[in-house]
Amino acid sequence: MYLSHFQLAERPFRLTPNLAYRFQEQSQAEALTTLRVALAEGEGFIKVTGEVGLGKTLICRALLEALRPPYITAWLPDPHLSPGTLRTALARELGLDLPARPTQQKVHELLQEGLTRLVAEGRKPVLLIDEAQALPASTLETVRLLTNLETEQRKLLQVALFGQPELDHRLARPDFRQLRQRITYSCRLQALDRQAVGEYIEHRLARAGAEQPLFTTAARARIARASDGVPRLINILADKALLSAYGRGKTRADWFDVRRAIADTDATEDRLWWPRLQPAVRVTAFGLVALGAYLVLEVVRGGAV
Structure with missing residues (x-):
């Protein structure tokens, strides 16, 4: 696993309730x-x-x-x-x-x-x-x-x-x-806000023996948005993101690693909206984008004349 790679004593984001990792939310x-x-x-x-x-x-x-x-x-x-x-x-x-x-x-x-x-x-x-x-x-x-x-x-x-x-x-x-x-x-009970999500992640990493940050700021923000502040989903995404970073030989999980974790997790609330749109909606959205581009081009041409 990734424990030795990140110099951790144990996995910080297990799903099993552990009082030693309890965050004072x-x-x-x-x-x-x-x-x-x-x-x-x-x-x-x-x-x-x-x-x-x-x-x-x-x-x-x-x-x-x-x-x-x-x-x-x-x-x-x-x-x-x-x-x-x-x-x-x-x-x-x-x-x-x-x-x-x-x-x-x-x-x-x-x-x-x-x-x-x-x-x-x-x-x-x-x-x-x-x-x-x-x-x-x-x-x-x-x-x-x-x-x-x-x-x-x-x-x-x-x-x-x-x-x-x-x-x-x-x-x-x-x-x-x-x-x-x-x-x-x-x-x-309430979900964690964005700041608390970052504190929650760092708290669990510290409990597991981490001596340096293992997530970029962008990665933590992405986890906060995708999990909607639910600790169980935070654990799932953070664990998968670390596994992705380990597979790429990185010392920290970044935005890309969290994106991979989100794509592999059905329960997330992340706004990976384009892959989840229905085909008909995708076609409509693409058409609107194309129409907008065409109108901008016409305006530019008109100005040039």
């Missing part, structure tokens, strides 16, 4: 602060939404890393769970003992007893659900009912939902109004 930092404050206050529901690739899973893992005792956490990364499976998974994540083949009524009873005991011991149970927009409606309702469990002082279980904007659309439906009213804190 403002909306992410605000979301993490809001989550910690809301959980400290004992609120029942917190929601974090954002487009694909903006770092929701990374924030979720950062929160798991930050929540120390008395918090006790349960993380459910797979939302495709039935109500019964969710209860069982939650009970096991919290360390509760279940019979070999318990009925759902038994699981519910043991879960309530276990949560009551944990809270009496001074613990703070927290359920984190990633990709929450994909939760079945019945499972989402089960989550709401679990937050009904409470003592006179506080909720037995707090829930943080992480999801794409589709989660907001689902919760706007009339049948979810009860759950929507229980969400006391809500955060929306």
